[in-house]
Amino acid sequence: MSAQTETTGSALDTVLLWAAVAILAASIFGFYYFEPQFNALVRVAGMLVGGALAVVVALQSVPGKAAWLVVRESRTELRKVVWPTRPETIQTTAIILIVVLILGMLLWGIDSLLLLALEALTGRGG
Known part of the structure; x- marks a missing residue:
């Protein structure tokens, strides 16, 4: 049934x-x-x-x-949900921007070193 x-x-x-x-x-x-x-x-x-x-x-x-x-x-x-206050949001955003800038510069530096190494190995460079 x-x-x-x-x-x-x-x-x-x-x-x-x-x-x-x-x-x-x-x-x-x-x-x-x-x-x-x-x-x-x-x-x-x-x-x-x-x-x-x-x-x-x-x-x-x-x-x-x-x-x-x-x-x-x-x-x-x-x-x-406990929402963050305005100062907490600003601090968190600032920390994230700083970390992104540092990682961006680090990756740019590694990329530049690898490019120099590749140019030295292949003989193509300035």
Whole structure:
């Protein structure tokens, strides 16, 4: 009995997701198809309505509900993040810039030495 319910549920989910994809594709198609008849604002509004409808249809499926749950939990976790202060951000950025400059000069020096060595070995040089 539960196997039939799961099969029906997954089949319904598949139909809902394909319907959402079809609605989204139809709204994108309509955006380009109605280009001569309507201005861009009306076409964009139609595409946004189609996209919103596709999201609503997709959220009716089990995968859609799971995706919405992930979004809600992500927002909860985002509220728990301790963001750095402005001075911490400036100090970190300054340290990164200094390290990048030092590594850039180091790589330039190694490259120059290798170029000199290659020119000396091949006899092609100034």
